[in-house]
Amino acid sequence: MIPPLRALRLAALAGAALCPAIVAAQVDPAATGTSKPQPVPIIDTIAPPRDVAYPGTITLKVDATDVVHGVFRVTETIPVASGPLTLLFPKWLPGDHAPQGTIDKLGGLVITADGKTIPWTRDLVDVFAFHLDVPAGTTAITAAFQYLSPTAENQGRVVMTPEMLNLQWDSVALYPAGFYTRGITFKPSAVYPEGWTSATALRPSGPSTAKGGLIDYAPVAFDTLVDSPVFAGKYARTETLSPRVTLNVFADKPGSLAITPDELKIHRALVDQATKLYGAQHYDHYDFLLALTDRLGDIGLEHHRSSENGHDPDYFTKWKDNPAGRDLLAHEYTHSWDGKFRRGADLWTPDFRTPMRNTYLWMYEGQTQFWGKVLSARSGLMSQEEALDALAVTAATYEYLPGRAWRPLIDTVNDEIINPRRPMAYRNYSRFEDYYEEGQLIWLEADSIIRERSKGRKSLDDFARAFFGVKDGDWGEQTYDFDEIVKTLNAVQPYDWATFLKERVFDVRPHAPLEGITRGGYKLVFTDKPGVYQTSAAEKSKTASFTYSLGLSVGKEGAVTNVVWDGPAFNAGITIGTKILAIASQAYSDDDLKEAITAAKGKTTPIPLLIKQGDGYRTVDVTWNGGLRYPHLERTTKGPSSLDALYAPKK
Structure with a gap:
């Protein structure tokens, strides 16, 4: 046909x-x-990677002491043979799932050999590549350059301040083309400001001072080096969470380092609950790197034997007030199993130039989001009330997501490549990285099916142990595909898992997968009061959410930060960036808007808002009479709940 x-x-x-x-x-x-005219042919002049060892060890020295200017100074000595050579700057970065290497911040590159400068030429197609001809008789070259890190947020993520720094090796290293990165050996070292403490999954090659100065690290494969970032700072605290896991905390001010015995106990419980869940550890040691800061750029990034985490300065000192975002450490820790040890087959690449394909991010990030929330509840990072409140927000977000009408979940796995987290006008209609939270809902439903069909004898815990808990102590990578996911699920509990996953991941679906909540003994409801997690999130973001009433959120000074596509505010002509100046004749405040929404409930009179868009002023009428609405989960059964059982600590 x-x-x-x-x-x-x-x-x-x-x-x-x-x-x-x-x-x-x-x-x-x-x-x-x-x-x-006819096009000039594009010829790839860069050698493809081969799975052979690079001859010799590359010496990498980083001076990280210029915290005033935010400059890392790099000297790299590379064993070479005479003839053509191509050096690459890392482009496709693990954990970013996208070509987000910071080549724009490399400066001052000078390559020398035997005291003479060797000219280099940037590749016209791949601007992350530098070509040079090594003179006859040369056995080593030296590349000297600087990493010009951002000094303000509009330049990129700030990684160096007068109090702390985040050294990411992919920003300060060139590597030879033509080899798998696991076959290129580096001998790294770094100089930190005097008196500073540093932490990383790397280990020193010999005795070194704990407070600043030069640290020589043991030789390591380049892929492992890139996977082993450093936090260093003036104010630091180190706590042992288990024989193999360490919590390294850095702060803008020493007062933020105060940790109560109960808070420390909770973080130790996180490690204990993860070990009980997976039944294996895929690291010889693991370092949590935690920055409590509002000066260093925000981060949450996974690595095999460590994770980079950023939280507000009052993470410990106002513990009870800040449940929002407290699942970060549990999420990134889970990635040691899901994403680093087990990885989608087309996401694993032999070097940092080969493009990644994100087919399995609904597994990589979706199940990590699921286990991150579960481990947070089981360990006490979040109370069960806070965990359920967070789940209610996720359920409401995806049940009322306008973008569900046209875009399947699987297409959002491309979002980090399409848009590396730049601001968006109508994110809820475009959809964006929904494989995280909607992925969580899919795996919650899978758990409920397993519990129901096995009569409570099995759960998704059994899948986690079978899929991620193999080969204890192995911190290489083991890839998987769709068929292996389905096969492992069926080994735990027979079911048509292939259809289950295809319908929820690959099809356009009008409703969110909320069956895990309803089967678990709860339902999504709305009241006129926000929950504890929602209140914390609003305080953390300095935003008042009216998402499920007027269809907008409001930030500082009445500035609209989010608008729901085809919602009441949207239909009244309000957009992101609009500034609400007044409600009727009263100057704007969040509380007054709440009162106006409450007063309009059940009536036909619209809510008048004086707004400013650009240089123009006008009054708009927002039609909404449903009152304030905030999502919650309400218990529907009196007996045992599989959702409660999921969040209960493992014995």
Whole structure:
């Protein structure tokens, strides 16, 4: 059978054959001009990676002491043979799932050998590559350059302040093309400001001072080096969570380092609950790197034997007031199993130039989001009330997501490549990285099915142990595909898992997968009061959410930060960036808007808002009479709940 589109094209050609005048009109040179250039061929001049060892060890020295200017100074000595050589700057970064290497911040590159400068040429197609000709008889070259880290947020993520720094080795290293990164050995060292404490999954090659100065690290494969960032700072605290796991805390001010015995106990419980869940550890040691700061750029990034985490300065000192975001450490820790040890087959790449394909991020991030929330509840990072409140927000977000009408979840796995987290006008309609939270809902439903069909004897815990808990102590990578996911699920509990996953991941679905909540003994409801997690999130973001009433959120000074596509505010002509100046004749405040929404409930009178858009002022009427609405989970059964059982600590 001829595909419909091709059939139309053939019919058009047949019609043209019967009408020579039409054909002549289509190809008349006078209609398009006579100059018709042809494209210059694009030739890849960079050698593909081979799974062989690079001859010799590359010495990498980083001076990280210029915290005033935010400059890392790099000297790299590379064993070479004479002839053509291509050096690469890391482009496709693990954990970013996208070509987000910071090549724009490399400066001052000078390559020398035997005291003479060797000219280099940047590749015209891949700007992350530098070509040079090594002179005859040369056995080593030296590359000297600087990493010009951002000094303000509008330049990128700030990684160096007068109080702390975040050294990411992919920003300060060049590597030779033509080799798997696991076959390139580096001997790294770094100099930190005097008196500073540093922490990383790397280990020193010999005795070193704990407070600043030069630290020589043991030789390591380049992929492991990139996977082993450093936090260093003036104010630091280190706590042992288990024989193999350490919590390294850095802060803008020493007062933020105060940790109560109960808070420390909770973080130790996180390690204990994860070990009980997976039944294995895929690291020889693990370092939590935690920055309590509002000066260093925010981060949450996974690594095999460590994680980079950023929290507000009052993470410990106002513990009870800040449940929002407290699952961060549990999420990034889970990635040691899911994402680092087990990884989608097309996401693993042999070097940092080969493009990554994100087919399995609904597994990589979706199940990590699921276990991050579960481990947070089981360990006490979040109370069960806080965990349920967070789940209610997720359920409401995806049940009322306008973008569900046109875009399947699987397409959002491309978002980090399409848009590396730049601001968006209508995110809820475009959809964005929904494989995280909607992925969580899918795996919650899978857990409920397993519990129901096995009569409580099994759960998704059994899948986690079977899928992620193999090969205890192995911190290499083991890839998987769709068939292995389905096969492992069926080994835990027989079911049509292939169809289950295909419908929820690959199909356009009008409703969110909330069956895990309803089967778990709860339902999504709305009240006029926000929950404890929602209140914390609003305080953390300095934003008042009216998402499920007016369909907008408001930040500082009445600035609109989010608008729901086709919602009441949208239909009144309000957009992100609009500034609400007044409600009727009263100057704007969050509390006054709440009162106006409450007063309009059940009435036909719209809510008048004076707004400013650009340089223009106007009054708009927002039609909404449903009152304030905040999502919650309400218990529907009196007996045992599989959702409660999921969040209960493992014995």
